[in-house]
Amino acid sequence: MITNTQNWQIQAEQCFIQENYLRAAELYEQAINIEPNTISYYWQLGLILLLQGKETEAFMTWMLPMTEVDEEQLQVWTNELFQFLLKEAERREKLTEYSIAWLIRQHMKEINPTDINNILNLILISIKLEKIEVIHELYEIGLIDCCKAREHTNINAELLIQVLQEVLNNLPLHPINVELADVCLPYFSNTYQCFDILLTAALKIGHTLLQPQLAASLLKLHLRLEPENVEILRHLATFYQDARNYSQGIETAKLCYSLSESLADKIFALHLMLRGLMSAGGYWQEICETCEKLETVCQQFIQAQPIALEEARILRLLTSSFAIPNIKDDPANFRLIHNKLAEIFTTDIQAFAESEGKKYLHTNIKNLPLVSSNNKIKIGYISYALRNHSVGWLARWLFQHHDQDKFDINTYIVNYKSIADYMQEWYVNHAGTTHKLGMNGLEIADKIYEDKIDILVDLDSITLDITSEVMALKPAPIQATWLGWDASGIPAIDYYIADPYVLPDDAQKYYTEKIWRLPQTYIAVDGFEVGVPTLRREDLNIPTNGVIYLSAQRGYKRHPETTRWQMQILKQVPESYFLIKGLAQEEAIKRFFYQIAEEEGVDSSRLRFLPQVYSESVHRANLGIADIVLDTYPYNGATTTLETLWMGIPLVTRVGEQFAARNSYTMMINAGITEGIAWTDAEYIEWGIRLGKDATLRQTVAGKLRQSRQTAPLWNGKQFTREMEKAYQEMWQRYNDKK
Known part of the structure; x- marks a missing residue:
């Protein structure tokens, strides 16, 4: 029996905290029998029933005292119940008891379906609990309309932006994400906050999830706040081109160029123009004019050194050369410019890494052991293209035939895509120890360095700036480029793997890397899968x-x-x-x-x-x-x-x-x-x-x-693999002989 109000309430609270819900419920039931008009007892008892899994009984308990009150009192008590449950939900969230918080907030939604901040919190908790189907339902209950009617709601702007960020991070391909981002624009505290959230999401959507049109739609929103933001325009041009919207991609690249002030920005804008013009095909006169302009600006940039650049602009330097070999066959003059850009790129990347507290020791061979710790040469392959891509189709035979008794194979997949891709999964299962990585060059270099790779082989060359960044940091004592494009010219790379035919005899004079010629061919495959043709005469x-x-x-x-x-x-x-x-x-x-x-x-x-x-x-x-x-x-x-x-x-x-x-x-x-x-x-x-x-x-x-x-x-992929392995052994022997 309850004799002292203060004592029984303390006891009830202790039982509740200790999750002794049966005893707590008994105490509140007794309290209601003694004081049936004390409304808070119903709130507490209903909560206890809810936590016992008795949802119907909980709701009936909350509604019991409201059955015979007028409209005004009903509204007061409804608000009181909502605030009572809100307090408990927030307490549970602080304790990271998200399942309980989610359950409470679901009932809060039933009590007040129009409270937008509760819905926002429900979305956040649903993401934490990976309740994807629930998030879809929550989207459909008026979130967009509430955000549009800004003057009529009490939306917590900070909470709304947090929801947008979490949704874009965890559900980037949801069909109404662009619409959600659109209605969120007025709620951003500043333009940089919007820039950071939308660009981060767009890069993932466009490059990792391969949905460039959706990424472009997202980035276009930011132009409403900053119509001349060159960084946004750069990525927008790329996404338009990737989505084969070439005309818009070319025009956006031209706008980038007109707004660019620095030589580095002009170089990349011209590269984007060439990228669009050449992908579209047919604009030859404009291609030649743009190429000539690009080479001129590159030379001006080289002559103007030193120019301090932040990381983003450093990374763009090498990719600007990609189109030129498609336009003319002049390697001596081309590589003269490109190799100088690669030298500047390497110096700046290494300086940036040092400013971030990163420094690798492989430029000083005295600090390194003569042999690998397990007596196997540790080979590392790094590429973003080990998937349904030309590099992925061609490189697989090397991995298929590697001698695992002599070589410890490690594969670093840059920008791993968590989507269905047969070739990518083949590499995950057949390419030795496989590492699924993101797009942070410093983190990738750290991983390679920690793994104590002996020979790091780059399969991308300049086709991906992140891979170039990793190679410039020299995380392995021996580094080589093979297959991806042409030699990158990065001074930190020791060898460029070729054969007797693919480069002329005098090519070494314009390569900074030592050309390592395999005896027959620089590439071999055992064959290709061939389907059923769909073309008939x-x-x-x-x-x-x-x-x-x-x-x-x-x-x-x-x-x-x-x-x-x-x-x-x-x-x-x-x-x-x-x-x-x-x-x-x-x-x-x-x-x-x-x-x-x-x-x-x-x-x-x-x-x-x-x-x-x-x-x-x-x-x-x-x-x-x-x-x-x-x-x-x-x-x-x-x-x-x-x-x-x-x-x-x-x-x-x-x-x-x-x-x-x-x-x-x-x-x-x-x-x-x-x-x-x-x-x-x-x-x-x-x-x-x-x-x-x-x-x-x-x-x-x-x-x-x-x-x-x-x-x-x-x-003959097997014979080719033996020749590559012999090359690796000779590279390793030469390295140790130098010591």
Whole structure:
């Protein structure tokens, strides 16, 4: 029996805190019997019943004293109950008892469905508890409308922005996130807060989750607050281009350039312009003008050194060179500028890292052991492209055949994507010890350094700035570049892995890295998966006796001079047709080819533009429709060349001086054929005509390619792996000999 009000209340509170809910409930039931008009007893008893899992009884207990009161009193007591439950919910949140807090707030929502701050808190707790389906429901109960009606609500602005940030971090692809961000704009305390939250989310959505259009929609919102924010415009231009909205991407890049004041910003804006123009294809005069301007600004930047740059601008330096080898084959002059940029990049990155308390010891070999601790050479591979990407398809045979008894393989996947990707998962399961990493270069370098990697192999070169940053920090004593693009020119990289053919004999004079030539080929594969073709001649209105030429390259590689050669070939081969496939802006690329065809006297009805096929195996099967593949120059095919040769199709290539202009040459040599290798522009045309007119020659080449599958170095991944491993052992021995 209750005898002393103060004593029983203390006892009840202690039972409640100790979660002795049965005893606490008994005490409050007794109190209600004695003082049935004390409303707070009902609130407390209902809460206790709720925590016992008796939700219906709890709600009935709360409603019991309200059944016979007027509207005004009902509202007062409802508010009191809501505040009572709010206090308990906040207490539970401080104790990180989120499941209980969530349960209480759900009932608060039933009591007052329009309290927006409770809904915001429910969303936050639901995210912590990963109650994804509940978050979707909460979105649908008027959150957007409440935010729009700003003058009619008591929204806690700080809480709202926190919800936006958590939702973008945890549910970045939710269909109404852009709408939520839109209505949140007036609630940001300052423009930088908005910039930080929206840009961080957009980078994840656009680059990691591969939804560039959604990322662009999110970033566009910030322009309402800062229409001339160059950093936002840079990323916006990139996302437009990635979403193949080339026109808008090009115009946004041009706006970036017009707003850029520093030389570093101008360099990257010009790179973005080139990126868009070349991806779209067909804008050749503007491409050449932009390229010339880029080289001029790069030289001005080099001459103006030293220029202090923060991390973001440092990282952009090297990627600006990416487009130039697609435009001209002049490696000596190109690398003169690029290598100097790489030197500045390395110096600035290392200085930035030191300012962050990061310094690695691998520039001083005296501090390092002679051999790995487990007597295996520890090889580290770093790349963002170990997925459904050309690098991913080609590198896998090296991992497949590595000798695990002699080498400890560690793979560092940069910007790991938690989405379905067959090749990425293959690497996770087959590439030794695999590390799924983000986009923080310093953290990645720390991990590699802590793992005591002996030889770090970069598969990206300058195609990803983060990888370049890691290599510049020198987290491993020996560093090499292989496969990804061309040598990056970073002084912290020791070797560039090539072969006897892919670089000319005198190439060392314009490379800062030591060129390490493997004995036969710098790449080999055991083969490719081939699906069921979806292309047929009758569907393309091509007769059975017609000769089909094919070019299957992206817009970046479309060069007008090479296209002229291709049209001249077509003109000389009766009943011939040209199939054109590759990512580009459809109308622009058609104008590009139609104009050159007209100038060379070729009827445009002989051209066919093929849609993109998103299955790699079907793409390879469709190559089989071609009688001859015409390669691009000055940037050859690489993966496409390998696929063409694997499918037994004759190829015509023009050999140049730079790495990108000699890929097809080394692959053809290592597949055992020389037919189709041209050393001059005229030879390219001659081979194209000869192969088009001579069906017997085509059959001979196709037969050689079929036979080469059993004998040629290009198709022997195991032999290639042994040669790479021998190279690693010799690199390690040289390193130790220097000590």
